[in-house]
Amino acid sequence: MKQYNFDQQIERHGTDCVKYDGMKETFGKDNLIPLWVADMDFKTPDFIINALKKRCEHEIFGYTFASDKYYDSIIEWLLYKYLWKIERDWITYIPGIVKGIAYAVQCFTEPGDKIIIQPPVYHPFRIVPESFHREIVYNPLKLVNGYYEMDFEHLESIAEGCKMLILSNPHNPGGVVWPKETLQQLAEICTRHHILVISDEIHAEMTFPQYRHTPFATASEEAASCSITFMAPSKTFNIAGIVTSYSIVPNEELRRKFYGYLEAGEFNSGTIFAYEATIAAYTFGGEWLQQMRSYIMANILYVTNFLKKHLPAIKVYQPQASFLVWLDCRELNLPQQELVALFKEKAGLALNDGSMFGPGGEGHMRLNVGCPRSILEQAMNALLKAANMK
Ligand SMILES: Cc1ncc(COP(=O)(O)O)c(C=O)c1O
Numbered sequence: 220m221k222q223y224n225f226d227q228q229i230e231r232h233g234t235d236c237v238k239y240d241g242m243k244e245t246f247g248k249d250n251l252i253p254l255w256v257a258d259m260d261f262k263t264p265d266f267i268i269n270a271l272k273k274r275c276e277h278e279i280f281g282y283t284f285a286s287d288k289y290y291d292s293i294i295e296w297l298l299y300k301y302l303w304k305i306e307r308d309w310i311t312y313i314p315g316i317v318k319g320i321a322y323a324v325q326c327f328t329e330p331g332d333k334i335i336i337q338p339p340v341y342h343p344f345r346i347v348p349e350s351f352h353r354e355i356v357y358n359p360l361k362l363v364n365g366y367y368e369m370d371f372e373h374l375e376s377i378a379e380g381c382k383m384l385i386l387s388n389p390h391n392p393g394g395v396v397w398p399k400e401t402l403q404q405l406a407e408i409c410t411r412h413h414i415l416v417i418s419d420e421i422h423a424e425m426t427f428p429q430y431r432h433t434p435f436a437t438a439s440e441e442a443a444s445c446s447i448t449f450m451a452p453s454k455t456f457n458i459a460g461i462v463t464s465y466s467i468v469p470n471e472e473l474r475r476k477f478y479g480y481l482e483a484g485e486f487n488s489g490t491i492f493a494y495e496a497t498i499a500a501y502t503f504g505g506e507w508l509q510q511m512r513s514y515i516m517a518n519i520l521y522v523t524n525f526l527k528k529h530l531p532a533i534k535v536y537q538p539q540a541s542f543l544v545w546l547d548c549r550e551l552n553l554p555q556q557e558l559v560a561l562f563k564e565k566a567g568l569a570l571n572d573g574s575m576f577g578p579g580g581e582g583h584m585r586l587n588v589g590c591p592r593s594i595l596e597q598a599m600n601a602l603l604k605a606a607n608m609k
Contacts, residue, residue, distance in 0.1 A: 225514040226591050251569035252598045259457045259589030264507045270499035283491045296501035309467050312489035316449040316464045317343045326480040328382045335384040338577030341391045367393040378412040386418045392545045392585045394538025396430040406442035416446040422541040424455040430539040443469045452500040463493045515542045518588040525599045542589035549582035565605035
């Protein structure tokens with residue numbers, strides 16, 4: 220069996236990548252250790268690179284369409300990963316999940332309509348609807364014994380009149396793989412209030428082996444009827460720049476409306492490289508994904524142990540999926556600006572400021588551990604040194 224090397228450091232400067240070359244724009248500096256935007260510093264696996272190279276050898280890149288191979292690769296992958304049996308008609312390509320959210324917002328809601336999100340949560344869930352003049356209604360997650368849960372009591376109190384709920388499943392930044400029962404309850408409430416659920420499942424494939432991801436639409440019949448699911452191989456196989464997202468809609472009425480909208484604007488036509496990369500990822504990706512997940516789990520363990528030993532005021536929410544680690548820094552008792560300065564100015568690290576994820580995000584930072592361990596070691600030691608300077 221091939222052993223993949225996740226320790227390898229690869230120079231990414233000069234590739235117009237957001238994480239390195241876009242750092243100055245966001246942080247005002249370009250020399251921080253980049254542990255922010257959610258892609259990984261690992262080499263995209265060779266079976267994807269080889270598929271793209273092979274396609275390049277043809278040397279003509281004319282108009283294309285989604286082939287049987289493309290649909291079959293998704294259908295088989297979802298069956299293999301989640302025992303979810305889907306039909307070809309339910310699937311369509313979308314040019315990114317954030318854009319998919321924007322299309323759904325425009326297709327199913329009007330300016331002024333209310334859309335529920337559950338902060339702290341991935342910030343475009345707020346920014347995109349607000350940009351289209353929809354009203355965001357918060358149903359903040361609640362912390363119960365150190366774990367995030369959905370607040371159904373509060374949800375019941377705000378649901379009336381809301382049109383849509385955007386769900387992060389698994390949750391970014393909290394790292395929660397939602398239990399099936401939670402999703403069933405969510406579906407029941409949303410169905411009763413005629414709320415369309417947009418389930419963003421981009422991190423699902425990286426669920427750790429001791430947890431089980433439930434695609435929202437498989438939680439119950441109600442869930443299948445009231446939802447649109449967005450998925451992608453892009454985070455998992457480090458191909459975000461190739462734009463490989465897709466949508467799944469089991470409900471025929473929703474599908475007709477949403478896919479009619481996408482078709483009208485040709486928002487659902489993918490590129491040659493998107494289709495090729497998806498087919499390669501889902502045909503050959505099982506083994507690489509297992510090794511990548513193991514490496515990420517070891518990175519999380521390293522950070523957890525380091526902080527426990529040297530900086531116990533920073534607590535790690537143990538992620539149940541993916542490479543984003545939510546750090547609870549509230550015991551440091553620093554105002555948000557000083558907390559951000561500790562990481563950025565004193566330690567020289569580029570993490571995401573927790574407050575960007577909305578209410579409940581203050582006092583937190585989001586750490587991306589999708590990098591060689593040596594980089595994390597450097598980062599943790601820099602953080603320790605900075606904290607001791609206080
Ligand atoms: C929860 C979540 N959804 C969507 C995205 C971005 O997806 P896309 O690049 O397909 O728009 C991210 C990226 O960080 C994410 O964390």
